[in-house]
Amino acid sequence: MANYLSDAETMSRDELRKLQSERLVWQVRRTYDNVECFRRRMDEAGLKPSDIHGVEDLHRLPFSYKQDLRDYYPYGLFAVPMSDIVRVHASSGTTGKRIVVGYTENDLSMWAQCVARMLTAVGVTKDDIVQVAYGFGLFTGGFGAKDGAELLGATVIPISSGNTALQIQTMIDFGATVLCCTPSYALYLGEEIERMGLKDQLKLKAGIFGAEPWTEDMRLQIEKKLGLKAYDIYGLSEILGPGVGCECTEQAGMHVWEDHFIPEIIDPDTGEVLPEGAQGELVFTTITKEGFPAIRYRTRDICSLNYEPCKCGRTHLRMRSPQGRSDDMLIIRGVNVFPSQIEEVLLKVSGDDITPNYQIVVDRVNNNDTFDVNVEMSERLFADDIGSIQAVEKHITEQLRNMLGIGAKVHLVNPKTIERSEGKAKRVIDRRKLTRN
Amino acid sequence: MIVKQLSVFVENKPGRISVILDALAKHPINIQALSLADASEFGVLRLIVDDIDSAKALLRQIGVIVKTTEVLAVEMEHVPGGAAAILSCLAAKEIAVEYVFAGALQQQGKIALFLRTKDLACAQTTLMEAGYLQA
Numbered sequence: 001m002a003n004y005l006s007d008a009e010t011m012s013r014d015e016l017r018k019l020q021s022e023r024l025v026w027q028v029r030r031t032y033d034n035v036e037c038f039r040r041r042m043d044e045a046g047l048k049p050s051d052i053h054g055v056e057d058l059h060r061l062p063f064s065y066k067q068d069l070r071d072y073y074p075y076g077l078f079a080v081p082m083s084d085i086v087r088v089h090a091s092s093g094t095t096g097k098r099i100v101v102g103y104t105e106n107d108l109s110m111w112a113q114c115v116a117r118m119l120t121a122v123g124v125t126k127d128d129i130v131q132v133a134y135g136f137g138l139f140t141g142g143f144g145a146k147d148g149a150e151l152l153g154a155t156v157i158p159i160s161s162g163n164t165a166l167q168i169q170t171m172i173d174f175g176a177t178v179l180c181c182t183p184s185y186a187l188y189l190g191e192e193i194e195r196m197g198l199k200d201q202l203k204l205k206a207g208i209f210g211a212e213p214w215t216e217d218m219r220l221q222i223e224k225k226l227g228l229k230a231y232d233i234y235g236l237s238e239i240l241g242p243g244v245g246c247e248c249t250e251q252a253g254m255h256v257w258e259d260h261f262i263p264e265i266i267d268p269d270t271g272e273v274l275p276e277g278a279q280g281e282l283v284f285t286t287i288t289k290e291g292f293p294a295i296r297y298r299t300r301d302i303c304s305l306n307y308e309p310c311k312c313g314r315t316h317l318r319m320r321s322p323q324g325r326s327d328d329m330l331i332i333r334g335v336n337v338f339p340s341q342i343e344e345v346l347l348k349v350s351g352d353d354i355t356p357n358y359q360i361v362v363d364r365v366n367n368n369d370t371f372d373v374n375v376e377m378s379e380r381l382f383a384d385d386i387g388s389i390q391a392v393e394k395h396i397t398e399q400l401r402n403m404l405g406i407g408a409k410v411h412l413v414n415p416k417t418i419e420r421s422e423g424k425a426k427r428v429i430d431r432r433k434l435t436r437n
Numbered sequence: 438m439i440v441k442q443l444s445v446f447v448e449n450k451p452g453r454i455s456v457i458l459d460a461l462a463k464h465p466i467n468i469q470a471l472s473l474a475d476a477s478e479f480g481v482l483r484l485i486v487d488d489i490d491s492a493k494a495l496l497r498q499i500g501v502i503v504k505t506t507e508v509l510a511v512e513m514e515h516v517p518g519g520a521a522a523i524l525s526c527l528a529a530k531e532i533a534v535e536y537v538f539a540g541a542l543q544q545q546g547k548i549a550l551f552l553r554t555k556d557l558a559c560a561q562t563t564l565m566e567a568g569y570l571q572a
Contacts, residue, residue, distance in 0.1 A: 377448075377479075378502065379502055379503075382446050382502045382504055384504060385481065385535065386480075389481070390476060411478055412446075412478070413448050414500070414502075417448070
């Protein structure tokens with residue numbers, strides 16, 4: 001099936017590089033002039049915007065990190081006055097600072113274009129009826145998918161997430177042909193539909209699933225239960241939202257729109273840029289975003305890039321699905337979880353100087369993430385009565401829920417039962433097999 | 438009289454109680470009374486032993502979590518109605534019993550009842566006045 005291909009998507013590599021260089025120079029200049037964090041790092045490195053002539057100088061620029069968004073919360077990294085910001089989005093609410101991103105009118109337009117390209121790449125046209133079951137709100141998923149599908153001219157059903165019975169009713173009654181949601185939710189919907197015996201009433205042909213890692217096995221199950229082709233998308237709010245990368249009908253990696261983003265692969269320990277095709281940490285530079293530019297933003301996702309031409313005709317590179325992270329972050333039920341957050345809670349609850357020894361165990365049961373936290377009992381946490389000990393478990397559970405936004409099962413275990421290797425306790429056991437190919 | 442009891446954290450896994458009892462046996466420490474309060478994943482093992490300080494030290498050494506708690510020890514005849522009488526006496530004064538268990542005594546025909554109440558001194562006075570405890 002021939003999908004519409006814009007000129008931008010079929011530019012030659014030479015033309016693309018020239019365009020990237022022009023845009024990079026523009027972005028470096030304006031980010032230096034308007035964003036204190038970047039200017040400070042450039043000055044510390046003894047670099048001036050005039051030192052950057054094009055993509056060949058990209059590797060000289062300083063990196064940026066997620067911590068920057070916390071340090072400059074909420075608007076300190078924006079490169080335009082607030083009167084030019086027409087939309088803000090933020091990461092899901094937990095206690096502590098959320099990641100806040102901002103968009104100008106042009107940014108919103110660019111975003112919608114990226115998503116429209118993405119939809120086109122998997123065969124969606126203006127005749128399709130797109131059910132957007134990503135959350136609408138501060139999360140970028142819902143609005144991102146909706147704006148792109150609308151720009152394409154498709155019929156958008158902005159149903160947001162949740163309310164499964166309504167989702168299924170809508171899918172059938174409104175004749176949805178495309179579904180956008182998280183892979184776990186797609187699987188859940190598929191199981192419900194299978195249970196209710198409604199699969200042959202569906203008109204779905206394609207699904208675009210992202211916002212969390214998912215396996216080949218999940219993909220096959222989703223395709224079987226919903227009767228559609230399931231496509232992988234990649235996005236992160238700090239760079240854009242959904243629409244940074246997406247599979248085409250060839251399903252051989254996710255195209256990244258190189259006229260808007262320059263991805264690099266670096267060695268996570270040394271920061272050195274790795275050669276084409278090597279696996280390492282993914283870094284992004286946004287070369288057209290106005291409101292909240294990102295220069296060499298370290299995503300902590302591990303993957304590799306493929307610069308070979310794709311059979312679909314697009315010349316933009318393809319990224320492999322992330323194979324893991326270079327930090328210790330976990331994604332559990334769609335929420336980012338750092339072991340350090342659990343440590344913070346345990347330290348507070350134990351009232352001690354040192355964190356109780358703990359271990360996080362994540363697994364997948366019935367297509368849902370399970371999240372258990374084993375905490376070694378200490379004399380401080382111990383009491384002579386069952387009720388008090390259970391109250392401690394409950395207290396830890398509540399504090400974790402406040403901190404993370406999701407529920408964990410807390411188990412108080414015998415001291416010295418959490419395995420150590422080389423003196424360091426094994427903090428995380430992730431039994432889910434979440435990487436593909 | 439008020440005595441010291443050892444409270445021990447026990448994870449609900451096979452062998453967890455054995456580890457504790459084996460360690461005490463090796464010392465050797467004799468157990469006068471024991472009781473296990475259980476929740477689904479863990480329990481609190483309560484022990485009255487002949488040498489509580491040594492017991493505490495050696496259990497700590499093998500990585501077991503212990504605490505000392507005070508309980509009231511009441512000697513009684515080992516006959517029907519013995520425990521009932523003591524418990525009724527406390528109930529009449531509206532003294533709530535948190536837990537209770539029994540144990541051996543050297544004397545034939547007698548056993549010890551170990552009780553935990555919120556206010557041990559009050560329970561002690563009540564039982565003394567009723568003649569169940571010596572002054």
